[in-house]
Amino acid sequence: MAHGSSVSLKRVGLTIGSNDIMAGIDLDIRAGEFVCLLGPSGCGKSTLLNAIAGFQDVSGEISVDGKRVKGPGLDRGVVFQSSEALFPWLSVRENVEYGLKLRGVASAERRAAAERYVSLVGLKHAIDKFPAELSGGMRQRAQIARVLVNEPSVVLMDEPFGALDAQTREVLQSELDRIWKSTGCTIVFVTHDIWEAILLADRVVTMTAGPRAHIKTIEEVHLPHPRDPADPACMALYARIRDDIGAEVTRVLRAQGLLEEESVK
Ligand SMILES: Nc1ncnc2c1ncn2[C@@H]1O[C@H](COP(=O)(O)OP(=O)(O)OP(=O)(O)O)[C@@H](O)[C@H]1O
Secondary structure, three states: OOOOOOEEEEEEEEOOOOOEEEEEEEEHHHHHHHHEEOOOOOOHHHHHHHHHHHHOOOOEEEOOOOEEEEOOOEEEEEOOOOOHHHOOOOHHHHHHHHHOOOOOOOOHHHHHHHHHHHOOOOHHHHHHOOOOHHHHHHHHHHHHHHHHOOOOOOEEEEEEOOHHHHHHHHHHHHHHHHHHHHOEEEEEEEEEOHHHHHOOOEEEEEEEOOOEEEEEEEEOOOOOOOOOOHHOOOOHHHHHHHHHHHHHHHHHHHOOOOOOHHHHO
């Protein structure tokens, strides 16, 4: 199993054309930590995740276990929202084995690894099915297994449960908590859902709205798992984060002239 790596962001920024998307982002993520990124739509959460993945060049410095990120690498795995990320012409087993095959891992070893990770995500019974035969939740489980089989020390998740119905999302949230603990990897998870962040994260990082988006607040969540939304500590945290994001949305609407001063609390 993989260990978790630390991730360090120093003065990270991105300007595209005349658009200052983000600026001055400093964040130190501990090895094995679960960090959720929240913020108003368009603030740059996915862009930041892509920068850690090495898909997006940014200014400043991003390093994993002290080593500068210069592009994608097997130490970082990315789970996308869309289950289209699976190859539709391959079975779950073949999808999960795919990366190992590219790396020349021997067939027996590949098979054993795929079975181990497909079991870990609770999909053993569907290992020979094709993506079209799976529900949305099962496809996301398969995508997670396909990433974990490479034993990344950092897993980057971009709204992985965003397209799922509420009940499936709840099941997968608790499964993810179990999977995270059993692998020990570091998780950086982008979501729009404040409850999802509170139920999963060690720390919830809230970003300001752009332009020049940066970190607004960091909440440490010192609560045991499984967390209960009815817990007063969770409710208080929810109210604080909702107010932080709400203030950003209000600020943007006001700047765009879409909200009158007196209607703002
Ligand atoms: N390659 C690019 N070229 C131009 N603009 C870009 C590029 N990548 C990101 N942006 C802009 O950067 C901003 C942040 O986008 P991003 O998708 O990261 O935000 P987000 O917080 O993940 O949004 P959402 O919550 O709606 O998914 C947006 O204004 C987007 O248009």
